[in-house]
Amino acid sequence: xxxxxxxxxxxxxxxxxxxxxxxxxxxxxxxxxxxxxxxxxxxxxxxxxxxxxxxxxxxxxxxxxxxxxxxxxxxxxxxxxxxxxxxxxxxxxxxxxxxxxxxxxxxxxxxxxxxxxxxxxxxxxxxxxxxxxxxxxxxxxxxxxxxxxxxxxxxxxxxxxxxxxxxxxxxxxxxxxxxxxxxxxxxxxxxxxxxxxxxxxxxxxxxxxxxxxxxxxxxxxxxxxxxxxxxxxxxxxxxxxxxxxxxxxxxxxxxxxxxxxxxxxxxxxxxxxxxxxxxxxxxxxxxxxxxxxxxxxxxxxxxxxxxxxxxxxxxxxxxxxxxxxxxxxxxxxxxxx
Numbered sequence: 001x002x003x004x005x006x007x008x009x010x011x012x013x014x015x016x017x018x019x020x021x022x023x024x025x026x027x028x029x030x031x032x033x034x035x036x037x038x039x040x041x042x043x044x045x046x047x048x049x050x051x052x053x054x055x056x057x058x059x060x061x062x063x064x065x066x067x068x069x070x071x072x073x074x075x076x077x078x079x080x081x082x083x084x085x086x087x088x089x090x091x092x093x094x095x096x097x098x099x100x101x102x103x104x105x106x107x108x109x110x111x112x113x114x115x116x117x118x119x120x121x122x123x124x125x126x127x128x129x130x131x132x133x134x135x136x137x138x139x140x141x142x143x144x145x146x147x148x149x150x151x152x153x154x155x156x157x158x159x160x161x162x163x164x165x166x167x168x169x170x171x172x173x174x175x176x177x178x179x180x181x182x183x184x185x186x187x188x189x190x191x192x193x194x195x196x197x198x199x200x201x202x203x204x205x206x207x208x209x210x211x212x213x214x215x216x217x218x219x220x221x222x223x224x225x226x227x228x229x230x231x232x233x234x235x236x237x238x239x240x241x242x243x244x245x246x247x248x249x250x251x252x253x254x255x256x257x258x259x260x261x262x263x264x265x266x267x268x269x270x271x272x273x274x275x276x277x278x279x280x281x282x283x284x285x286x287x288x289x290x291x292x293x294x295x296x297x298x299x300x301x302x303x304x305x306x307x308x309x310x311x312x313x314x315x316x317x318x319x320x321x322x323x324x325x326x327x328x329x330x331x332x333x334x335x336x337x
Contacts, residue, residue: 033124058192158186189217213312
């Protein structure tokens with residue numbers, strides 16, 4: 001598969017770029033701070049390795065978009081490292097806010113050290129992302145580097161806004177499907193849109209083409225989150241690595257749940273009665289499916305995926321990277337159910 005060949009070529013370069021950037025945070029007395037970031041990124045500590053590092057989807061989107069838009073992916077490496085550092089900064093903070101003790105099968109940074117120092121590690125990663133992006137001026141014209149520098153702060157704001165809404169929604173009643181999309185746009189879609197936009201920007205694409213790449217990434221991110229919500233209820237845990245009971249038990253206001261609440265049927269009545277118990281999960285999932293929530297969520301994910309691929313096609317991507325981008329999009333939204 002073309003995409004696998006790109007991963008084999010690009011991933012080592014991404015890791016080298018990120019390691020060089022994170023090394024800038026090291027120094028006398030700062031070794032532990034550096035180790036905390038290296039641990040979270042999967043480079044050091046018990047269980048280090050590819051499984052602990054994550055899939056690096058976001059930097060791959062940057063590089064593939066750059067290549068497909070007619071650029072040299074190597075010139076986009078600073079941007080690729082920047083978006084992955086922003087992503088991981090958000091994960092460190094999310095783990096604190098969600099009281100999560102595990103991330104990619106390992107103890108989270110805040111649990112391994114403490115909350116205060118985990119915040120410092122996350123903040124350092126946020127700062128390093130901007131330092132990384134500044135290195136673009138080695139490869140592109142100053143005006144291009146300036147435009148890229150404007151993308152990351154706006155995206156970071158949207159990311160934080162999405163996380164705020166996600167936490168706020170936990171205690172809010174009367175949420176609707178219309179409330180769902182702004183939240184997931186911030187939490188997931190904004191950063192994927194930044195990835196594809198930055199790749200096209202570094203490639204020197206004109207504004208119209210950049211907008212198409214941006215829309216491709218945004219719709220892909222929305223589709224990814226909708227499909228993730230589907231997996232959170234009906235996915236096979238042995239294949240996805242995610243419990244199909246956790247979303248219902250935790251009371252997550254996911255897309256299928258919000259859709260079914262609006263139907264005001266049996267599920268909505270049960271939801272109003274309080275937390276769902278483990279022994280109810282299978283019956284509740286079946287009830288949701290009977291009320292059309294699974295099909296609605298699948299249709300939304302398919303519609304958004306189709307829109308994303310249409311935008312990519314309109315951008316007239318070039319070479320093998322065009323096929324690599326399509327394959328990556330399909331891989332993101334066609335995970336095992």
